Amino acid sequence: MAASPNDLVQYRGLFLMILVLGIGGTFQYGFHISVLNAPSPYMKAFINSTWIHRYSSPISDNTLRILWSFIVSSYCIGGIVGVMGSGYLPDKYGKKRSQLCSDLIPLVAALLIGCSEVSKSFEMILIGRLLFGINAGFGLNLHAQYASEIAPKSLRGFTNTSVAIFVVAGKLFGQIFGLSEVLGTVSCWPVLLAMSGIWALAQLVTLPFFPESPPYLLMQRGDKDGYMRALNQLWGERDHQAHTEEMMGEHAARRGGRSQGVLGLLRDRTLRWQLYTLVSMGIALQLCGINAIYFYASDVFEAAGFHLTQIPYITVGVGVCETLAAILCSLIVDHFGRRLLLLAGYGFMVLVLGLLTVTVSLQDRYTWMPHCSVLLIFLFSLSFGTGPGAVTITISLEMFSPETRAAAFIVVGLINWIGLFIIGMIFPYVEASLGPFCFLVFIGFIASSGIFLFFFLPETKGKSWLEISEEFNKFDFRGRHGLVTSGSPPQRHVASTKL
16 A cells, blocks of 8 residues: 555544445445345245235245245346436535435335334335345445545555445355354344344444545535545645645546536547446456356355355355455555556456366366365455456546546446346356356456456556546547647646547
8 A cells, every 4th residue: 555654544534434435335235245145045934924824825936936036136126226326416415415315225124124024024125125226226336436536646546445345345244144143044034134224324323424525525516615624634634735736637627527427428439448448347347257156155165075054154254255355455456556456367267267167067076176166266256356356446436537437337337237137137047057167158258358458458556537538548549640638737638539
C-alpha cells in the first residue's frame, strides 16, 4: 500500500467510513449469495407444511420446484430493479441520503421473513427475497461509487478493492452462520435470513456521522465549506489544495460535469473502448467458473474421504481462503498495479481449471486424485480472490469519470445480475450434460477475456481519469492526426472525439 504509517493514522476517518459503507453495501450482496444454501431443506419443508395446512394435501414436486425457483430467482430480479435506480437517485439526492433510505428496505424484508413461519406464509419469503435483491442491487453500485469518491489517489486501489472484500466477507459470514451449530437449523432459519436487517441497522445508525461524497458536495451542490469539512474528516486536516485543483481541472475537461445516462453512455464514442473493456470483465467475472467450483466442492471433498459432516467446514475454509486473498490483493494492488494482478489471475485460473478437469475426471480411478482436486479448489479460490474477484471493480471505477460512472455501473450491474440469474437456471443442465468438462466452457470465457484485455487494457494505477481516457482514445483514433482540446484544462490536451 502506497502510504506511510503516519498516513494510515491520518486516514483513520477514511478507514472507518470504508467499514461503515461495506457493512450495508456489498456485504449484503455477498451474504445473500451464500446464506440460502444451508436452510434450503428446512425452507422447502416449511413450504410443504404450509401447503398441507392450506389445502390438506402435500405439495407436488413440480409445484415445489417452481415455487423454490421463484424464491431463489426473485433475489436476482430485485437486484436488477435496484441497479436501475442506482444512477438517478444518488445523483439527485446524494449518495449518503440514498444509502440511508436503502437501509430501510432490508429492515422491512427481515421483518417479513422473520414472521413468515409464524404467519405460515411462504409468500412473505418471496417478497422478502425480492426486497433483499433490490437493496443488494442498489447497494452494490452505490457502495462502489461512494468508495471511489472518498479515496485519495495513494489509497485508491485499496479503497476500491475493499468493495470486493466485503462481497467475499458477506459470502463467508453466510456460510458460517449457516452452520448447524449456529443458525442453520430447522427452528432458526428465519433468524438466519433476517440477519440482513442487523447489517442494515448498523449502517443506518453509524453512516449519519460520516460526510457526503466530497465531489458531490463541491461539484453538484457548490458547498465548498462542506467539501473541505468532508476531506478533513476523511483524510485528516492538511492542505487539500492540490487535490481540489486536480478535481476542478477534470471537472472542466468533462464539459460541465453533467451526469450521463445509460443511453448516453452507449452512444458516447469517446467511451467505446472503456465500455468494451467493462463488458469483457463483467462477463468473465460471471463466467469464470467460481460458482461451478463451489458446486463441485462437496463431491470433491466427499471423494477425498472427508465425512459429510466435515464438508460444510471445509467449504467455509474455501470462503476464508477467498477472503484472505481479497485482503491480500487490497494491500498489494497499489504496488503491483491492476493490470498485472488481473491478467495473472486469469492465467492461473485457466491453468487450475484445466488441471481440475483432469483430476475430477480421474478421481474414481486413483485414490490420491481427489486430494489433488481439493488443493486445486483452494488454489483457484486464491487466484480468483487476488485477481479478477477484487481487481475488476477497481478498474471499472477508475476507467470512468464521476459523471459516467453511475451509468457504467448500471451496465455492469445488469450483466452481473442477469448472468447470476442465467447461471442459476442453466448451469445444472450444462453440468448434467458435460460433467467435469463444463470447466472447459469457463476456460474459454476466461482465456478470451484475458487475451482481449492483454491487448486493450492499459494500466490505471496512479492515473487520473483524463490520463486513462487518453490511453483508450489511442484505439478510437488510430490513424487520425492531430489532438484537439475540448474544454480541457490549460496545458492539457485530450484527443478530440468529433468525427
